[in-house]
Amino acid sequence: xxxxxxxxxxxxxxxxxxxxxxxxxxxxxxxxxxxxxxxxxxxxxxxxxxxxxxxxxxxxxxxxxxxxxxxxxxxxxxxxxxxxxxxxxxxxxxxxxxxxxxxxxxxxxxxxxxxxxxxxxxxxxxxxxxxxxxxxxxxxxxxxxxxxxxxxxxxxxxxxxxxxxxxxxxxxxxxxxxxxxxxxxxxxxxxxxxxxxxxxxxxxxxxxxxxxxxxxxxxxxxxxxxxxxxxxxxxxxxxxxxxxxxxxxxxxxxxxxxxxxxxxxxxxxxxxxxxxxxxxxxxxxxxxxxxxxxxxxxxxxxxxxxxxxxxxxxxxxxxxxxx
Numbered sequence: 001x002x003x004x005x006x007x008x009x010x011x012x013x014x015x016x017x018x019x020x021x022x023x024x025x026x027x028x029x030x031x032x033x034x035x036x037x038x039x040x041x042x043x044x045x046x047x048x049x050x051x052x053x054x055x056x057x058x059x060x061x062x063x064x065x066x067x068x069x070x071x072x073x074x075x076x077x078x079x080x081x082x083x084x085x086x087x088x089x090x091x092x093x094x095x096x097x098x099x100x101x102x103x104x105x106x107x108x109x110x111x112x113x114x115x116x117x118x119x120x121x122x123x124x125x126x127x128x129x130x131x132x133x134x135x136x137x138x139x140x141x142x143x144x145x146x147x148x149x150x151x152x153x154x155x156x157x158x159x160x161x162x163x164x165x166x167x168x169x170x171x172x173x174x175x176x177x178x179x180x181x182x183x184x185x186x187x188x189x190x191x192x193x194x195x196x197x198x199x200x201x202x203x204x205x206x207x208x209x210x211x212x213x214x215x216x217x218x219x220x221x222x223x224x225x226x227x228x229x230x231x232x233x234x235x236x237x238x239x240x241x242x243x244x245x246x247x248x249x250x251x252x253x254x255x256x257x258x259x260x261x262x263x264x265x266x267x268x269x270x271x272x273x274x275x276x277x278x279x280x281x282x283x284x285x286x287x288x289x290x291x292x293x294x295x296x297x298x299x300x301x302x303x304x305x306x307x308x309x310x311x312x313x314x315x316x317x318x319x320x321x322x323x
């Protein structure tokens with residue numbers, strides 16, 4: 001029997017996008033899905049939108065909570081499905097995505113399924129993409145990133161039995177920290193990577209990624225301190241402590257650049273180099289410094305366009321090749 005999926009949407013005052021989010025779940029075809037919407041007491045019309053689809057939602061509530069991760073965990077604890085995921089209230093699934101996820105989990109050895117996805121702006125225009133990738137603990141530790149597309153990542157409930165729920169004390173990096181725990185516990189051959197877009201992640205001025213830059217990286221540093229001081233990492237990862245701390249400032253520089261704060265981004269790069277001089281050198285340092293002089297939206301649009309053109313250009317034969 002194909003597995004049942006349990007999807008939780010944490011929501012708070014994102015009514016312009018919430019209806020698309022809800023509809024992207026309840027209109028999925030040929031798959032068994034139960035859906036939970038945990039709203040934190042919105043006052044912007046979100047509740048009216050939720051009520052509109054209440055007959056298609058297994059459980060919903062609108063009341064003050066302790067934040068996004070608290071809502072995710074409360075939804076997951078109510079879930080009866082075999083496979084769990086969360087979909088933020090400004091993101092959305094692609095048509096038929098959940099059917100493909102369920103098919104992948106039909107293999108009983110699969111513990112995690114990871115797909116690729118799109119990055120869209122406030123209007124839904126595609127401005128970038130996120131390719132599917134395996135968990136790489138070293139990369140995640142040393143970059144504060146290296147993570148798969150969050151709304152395109154699904155876990156079997158056996159993962160929860162092994163490592164527990166996302167940490168409700170984290171408000172910004174709960175996915176990154178959870179993926180690290182998964183990567184340390186689950187063998188790579190039990191993680192299925194599918195190179196198809198399952199979801200779109202929206203970036204806009206109100207997202208926590210753009211408004212909470214320093215708070216995000218402070219949480220990164222707190223998690224790293226706990227990991228490196230808790231003797232939970234194998235020796236080959238334990239030696240990466242300085243590089244990992246420096247990586248949080250490189251991540252901070254990227255987020256500051258993304259938020260239009262180029263001067264702050266350059267200062268964060270200097271901090272990274274002070275902590276670990278090897279974290280920035282040569283071409284890597286030059287590339288990052290040059291990027292901070294280019295507006296992020298322009299850079300991301302160019303990267304996305306090049307990604308579309310590259311396969312087409314590779315199929316064009318040079319006239320010289322025919323001589």
